[in-house]
Amino acid sequence: MKQIIFIVLSIILFSVTGCTEDVDIQIPENFEKAEITGVTVYNENLVAIGAKVTINSEAGSVNIVLNTQQDITRLKVTLTISSGATIIKPLGTMVQDYSSPKMVTIQSPGGKVEKEWLIEVVNP
Incomplete structure (x- = not known):
């Protein structure tokens, strides 16, 4: 019985120590994007509102022209970004004042690309 316990514990110990190896994942270059x-x-009531959005990747800018007059001091803007990318300098999760442009920083999945974006919201 002691032999069986020893064998089982040995297998568990071997399994645990064998799984701690660092894995270096290489991200293909075509996935190293930090785009909006x-x-x-x-x-302010968290109801989606219409807007004409222009995303200029080359300039790193997003221009949002609201379809109807809104209080731009009480808006929430959410971004969809490149697959696997991370927002490292976020806009925030709550309603904010967009009367002046905001900056957001996005990092590619492997961290090779970090891009700053200027977000500007205007009324029609």
Whole structure:
């Protein structure tokens, strides 16, 4: 019985120590993107509102022209970004004042690309 317990414990110990090896994952270059691919704007009641969104990747800018007059000091903007990318300098999760442009920083999945974006919201 002691032999069986010893064998089982040995297998468990071997399994645990064998699984702690560092794995280096290589991200293909074509996935190293830090892009904004979509934008949704919400009013202060968190209801989606219409807007004409222009994303200029080369300039790193997003221009949002609201379809109807809104209080731009009380909006929430959500971003859709490149697959696997991370927002490292976020806009925030609550309603905010967009009367002046905001900066957001996005990092690619492997961390090789870090891009700053200027987000500007204007009324029609």
